[in-house]
Amino acid sequence: QKEVEQNSGPLSVPEGAIASLNCTYSDRGSQSFFWYRQYSGKSPELIMFIYSNGDKEDGRFTAQLNKASQYVSLLIRDSQPSDSATYLCAPGNAGNMLTFGGGTRLMVKP
């Protein structure tokens, strides 16, 4: 079993829709959870992070965390073609060491 599981996709959504990206992790010691976006041929860039159970909103992005279920998700509202990228989930342990999932490829169709 992988430490961090993400559906590789591609996840295809129409422009303006909500994209829902999911991630499960195995390390119960994980304390912080990061979402990175990676465009093809580019390096990962930070979108947001969350460390408390519940929701955290930042613009069109909402991260949701449920530590009991070892589940974290990223919602993208009003999806735009420019959101088409691979989204990497990365739980962090007590030492702030990140373990990356394989990423979910999102395609937003105009």
Added chain:
Amino acid sequence: EAGVVQSPRYKIIEKKQPVAFWCNPISGHNTLYWYRQNLGQGPELLIRYENEEAVDDSQLPKDRFSAERLKGVDSTLKIQPAELGDSAVYLCASSSLEGMWRTQYFGPGTRLLVL
């Protein structure tokens, strides 16, 4: 604020040749990371530095990989000799010690192709 700088951006070498990658972290960031990313996968940590000290190098293939971070700023990752399976993107990231959560910022990466 300047981001993480890496060079070269691309490198093509023949197997058994040596290769080196250079990284300059964000100013003031004490922690520096080297990751390797294979196609279609997430980044995998190779080594982490706190200032000059390598504090986590358990995933670094020490028979052929080496790294150094002199003076706690720039870092160099070396492979000698390179193998076909080393073809990947090598990413450098840095983060600050301040605050409860360290946020890692990535450089543009070096794309290595071993022929």
